[in-house]
Amino acid sequence: MMEVEGISKEWDDFQLKNVSFDVERGEYFVLLGPTGAGKTLLLELLAGFYEPDEGRVMVDDEDYTFKEPHKRDFAFVYQDYMLFPHMDVRENIAYGLEVRDADGIQEKVLSIAREIGVEDLLKRKPRTLSGGEQQRVSLARALIMEPEILLLDEPFGSLDYKTTEELRELVKDIHKDYGCTVIHVTHDQEEAVLMGDRLGVMKDGAIVQIGEPQGIMRRPTSKFVAEFVGTGNIFHGKAGRDGDVTIIDVDGVEIYSTAKARGDVTATIRPEDIIVSEEGFESSARNNFKGVVRRITDRGIYQEVEIDIGVPMIVFITRQSVEGLGLEEGKDIYLLFKASAVHLFNE
Amino acid sequence: MKVEITPTALIMAIVPILAVLYFLGLWIPLTAVTGLTVFFLIFFSEIKDEDPTFIIFSIIAIFLIVFVLLPISQLFYSALPEIERALSDPYAVNSIVTSISAAFTATLIGLLLGIPLAYVLSRKNFPGKSFVEGIIDLPMVVPHTVAGIALLVVFGRHGSLGEPLGQVGLDFVDAFPGIVVAMLFVSIPFIVNQVREGFEKVDPRLEKVAMSLGADRKRTFFTISLPLIKRNIISGGVMGWARAISEFGAVVLIAYYPRTAPVYIYESFLRRGLLASQPIAALLLLVTLTAFIILRTFTRRLKPYDGG
Numbered sequence: 101m102m103e104v105e106g107i108s109k110e111w112d113d114f115q116l117k118n119v120s121f122d123v124e125r126g127e128y129f130v131l132l133g134p135t136g137a138g139k140t141l142l143l144e145l146l147a148g149f150y151e152p153d154e155g156r157v158m159v160d161d162e163d164y165t166f167k168e169p170h171k172r173d174f175a176f177v178y179q180d181y182m183l184f185p186h187m188d189v190r191e192n193i194a195y196g197l198e199v200r201d202a203d204g205i206q207e208k209v210l211s212i213a214r215e216i217g218v219e220d221l222l223k224r225k226p227r228t229l230s231g232g233e234q235q236r237v238s239l240a241r242a243l244i245m246e247p248e249i250l251l252l253d254e255p256f257g258s259l260d261y262k263t264t265e266e267l268r269e270l271v272k273d274i275h276k277d278y279g280c281t282v283i284h285v286t287h288d289q290e291e292a293v294l295m296g297d298r299l300g301v302m303k304d305g306a307i308v309q310i311g312e313p314q315g316i317m318r319r320p321t322s323k324f325v326a327e328f329v330g331t332g333n334i335f336h337g338k339a340g341r342d343g344d345v346t347i348i349d350v351d352g353v354e355i356y357s358t359a360k361a362r363g364d365v366t367a368t369i370r371p372e373d374i375i376v377s378e379e380g381f382e383s384s385a386r387n388n389f390k391g392v393v394r395r396i397t398d399r400g401i402y403q404e405v406e407i408d409i410g411v412p413m414i415v416f417i418t419r420q421s422v423e424g425l426g427l428e429e430g431k432d433i434y435l436l437f438k439a440s441a442v443h444l445f446n447e
Numbered sequence: 448m449k450v451e452i453t454p455t456a457l458i459m460a461i462v463p464i465l466a467v468l469y470f471l472g473l474w475i476p477l478t479a480v481t482g483l484t485v486f487f488l489i490f491f492s493e494i495k496d497e498d499p500t501f502i503i504f505s506i507i508a509i510f511l512i513v514f515v516l517l518p519i520s521q522l523f524y525s526a527l528p529e530i531e532r533a534l535s536d537p538y539a540v541n542s543i544v545t546s547i548s549a550a551f552t553a554t555l556i557g558l559l560l561g562i563p564l565a566y567v568l569s570r571k572n573f574p575g576k577s578f579v580e581g582i583i584d585l586p587m588v589v590p591h592t593v594a595g596i597a598l599l600v601v602f603g604r605h606g607s608l609g610e611p612l613g614q615v616g617l618d619f620v621d622a623f624p625g626i627v628v629a630m631l632f633v634s635i636p637f638i639v640n641q642v643r644e645g646f647e648k649v650d651p652r653l654e655k656v657a658m659s660l661g662a663d664r665k666r667t668f669f670t671i672s673l674p675l676i677k678r679n680i681i682s683g684g685v686m687g688w689a690r691a692i693s694e695f696g697a698v699v700l701i702a703y704y705p706r707t708a709p710v711y712i713y714e715s716f717l718r719r720g721l722l723a724s725q726p727i728a729a730l731l732l733l734v735t736l737t738a739f740i741i742l743r744t745f746t747r748r749l750k751p752y753d754g755g
Contacts, residue, residue: 147655147659148658148659149655149658168658168663169658170658170659170660170661170662170663172659174659175660176659178652178656182652182653182655182656184656184671186675195660195670196662199660199661199662200661241656242659251659
């Protein structure tokens with residue numbers, strides 16, 4: 101429904117360079133990138149707060165490029181809530197409907213407040229609310245407009261872990277119930293993967309990769325994406341072809357891949373794609389290695405194990421597996437991963 | 448037993464002493480007691496801080512406070528008993544009414560024209576912005592008599608604006624509009640800068656949210672930006688008004704008549720001397736101080752909207 105075509109913009113210290121992407125109706129699209137990548141500028145430009153120097157924005161084949169923000173049916177939610185401080189919660193939520201002289205404002209406010217869980221706060225002033233409460237109100241204020249597109253700018257960036265979890269659930273439910281299109285900006289890759297139907301990874305004002313979260317994590321097309329999305333095992337080596345497989349020489353360790361590449365390459369293997377075993381196995385998998393456990397780190401829901409096979413390899417396994425295998429530092433262990441799990445890209 | 452001295456208790460104890468000294472006209476002791484009180488207030492209101500820097504700074508600070516307080520309190524002391532004389536002098540009362548209403552008109556015009564300008568300055572960057580800012584601050588550095596002469600050149604009977612406006616019946620020289628023009632000129636920087644400071648504290652993203660919710664610029668301005676700076680509008684108005692009512696130099700050059708209070712005070716000082724001019728001076732001071740204190744208390748009550 102929304103087509104962003106070759107947007108360029110310079111503003112202050114930020115810039116956007118030839119940004120293009122499409123968002124489908126009802127899709128949850130996440131713009132992921134580090135601070136200073138121009139994510140917020142892009143989102144504000146989509147909202148109509150800025151006009152692009154070049155390019156255009158189409159919504160359902162209508163040119164939105166220079167359409168004023170108040171005429172767009174979008175709603176915006178900022179990281180730091182931006183509740184109107186001189187109005188109470190009820191007035192904040194009702195604001196958009198008041199502007200449009202809508203009917204039945206009070207009933208609508210009440211019903212959305214119930215749904216979002218802020219019905220007890222309606223008479224409070226924003227300053228008396230916690231961060232999580234404020235962001236709920238901010239969401240209610242946006243959702244009451246039943247926007248075509250909901251724009252979220254780091255919506256959980258100022259919240260503690262527990263509140264973030266709650267609100268992520270809430271936003272997911274909202275997306276499901278309302279079927280509204282969401283464009284969500286974040287620097288948190290975990291959040292991006294969790295929330296997004298598709299991601300656009302941004303760097304220095306440009307979108308460097310677009311795709312489904314799993315696709316981006318498994319097949320990053322650049323070192324930047326691999327590192328930023330946290331692929332885990334990233335190696336540099338020389339690639340050569342042997343039949344229909346590629347052999348990558350990484351500091352003397354030969355890794356097989358089904359991807360095609362030659363010369364200097366970066367190889368990535370996701371830690372959860374690696375299997376750990378006490379014995380070497382015979383299998384179709386080409387990548388069998390013997391290594392030594394160097395380090396075991398407790399990551400809460402999983403254990404991160406670093407195994408030296410000539411190069412350090414990071415593996416994620418469960419606590420039970422660690423205990424079952426009797427893993428400890430210095431222990432010899434076998435590693436196995438499929439050649440198709442090794443993703444390659446040329447530098 | 449240790450006696451706790453609270454600031455309130457201190458003030459309660461000091462005020463009668465000050466009153467007695469005041470009515471006895473003992474200025475030097477009064478000054479000393481006031482200074483010491485301020486000194487102790489500084490030290491009892493906060494967590495005790497024996498740092499010598501603070502002690503020395505507080506002592507130095509007292510000189511300025513006394514410097515402002517002494518002339519004003521002494522004027523009241525000598526003139527208050529005779530303030531009735533000023534009240535029964537129709538010229539004096541008229542001059543004060545003229546001052547108040549001209550200052551009020553100037554402030555109103557200043558706010559009406561100043562709020563849009565302040566908003567533009569706080570929201571837009573444009574080439575020559577610092578030049579515009581300089582122009583706004585100019586009235587603060589131009590000597591008031593120079594301002595008066597410059598205004599006379601423009602608004603005089605043969606002035607570039609004075610002549611055409613005179614033809615449609617709007618006279619400035621020796622007329623109420625002349626006073627307003629002079630007062631407006633000197634109060635502009637206070638009004639514009641105060642209001643602008645307010646707008647600058649309003650997060651532009653609040654306005655963006657309002658626009659995304661369907662409000663156009665105008666509606667956003669009147670429902671979000673403007674209500675949020677109520678405090679600054681009032682304090683800018685108060686400062687502009689105070690500046691306007693105290694103006695003498697520019698006013699006297701463009702409009703000797705109708706006499707404003709400062710002009711009338713100056714005239715009675717020249718004609719009849721210090722003693723004769725004191726009651727009306729005290730009356731003017733009383734009126735402006737009362738207005739000032741009321742408005743200040745009122746602005747303090749308004750809570751600042753500091754976001755989150």
